[in-house]
Amino acid sequence: MDRQAELLPVPYFHIVFSLPSELDVIALQNQEVIYNILFRASAETLKELSYDTKYLGAEIGFISVLHTWGQKLTLHPHIHMIVPGGGLSPDGKWKDRGRKFFLPVKVMSRKFRGKFLCYLKQAKLDFNGSQEYLAEISQFNSLLSILYNKEWYVYCKRPFKTTSSVLEYLGRYTHRIAISNHRIINYADGFVTFKWRDYSDHNAEKIMSLPALEFMRRFLLHALPPQFTKIRHYGFLGSAVKGKKLKLCSLLLFFTRPNKIELSTPELIKKLTGIDITLCPLCGYPLTSTALP
16 A cells, blocks of 8 residues: 555654653563653554543544664663644544644653553562662552652654655664664774764764674664564554544645555565566576566
8 A cells, every 4th residue: 555645734743752760770671661651652642642632632543663772772761752733633534733843842751751650650560680779769569659750751853744754764764673784884993883863962973883792782782672563553543543534634624645556466575675586586587477476
């Protein structure tokens, strides 16, 4: 299916919900629990605030993508969200604020903090191996107190300029891993050298060298639990309602959705890999139809 058929002709916003570094040790030992809470708390924050008539008064739809790394490959769990700039009101109408985002960042941050810590207190956590860390801050309840009094990082970027920009972003971010090949410069004498960006220094590109074992340790911090779902859809983009509600959104926005593009297996492989499997890899002569899968 053409992915552009899933995008409505409205502004799209990019929101980031991040966990404070004080939770890193607990997150490492409770990956599935913590990451599920991160998804739940951030999604509920967005859905509940947007449904409030004080802000938008509509059901929105959005895509959430989990990333767990920072530029230095250290642990940094955070959720990237792609949010269309509007939603469906209870009476079945489309509501939006134009190119202005409809939720205050500080309100999102504090609601997200409250929700996450509430679910964290109810969760069954494994503290094995982290007693020394917890003792330094007077046990788990004191950690919660520290986190309740800390401002949590939530960030909303300017809206994407075009639908193509949204597609380009999704293509780059949804299946990204902790470090891409082009950032690795060299491996010599037991050290891996790679590029990283220092966001605190005007996004300057810098170089870092790590012992190979430390590089591998950091990289493996970001291996997710088996079968963990790192991309999730909510609201009117949820799998159970998307077909029906996107049609309604398109109707309300007077938008004609593109037709689905059906590709054969050889056409799809050529589009994805650039390899034409209908041709012999040795001589380039077309293969017979019976030889094709």
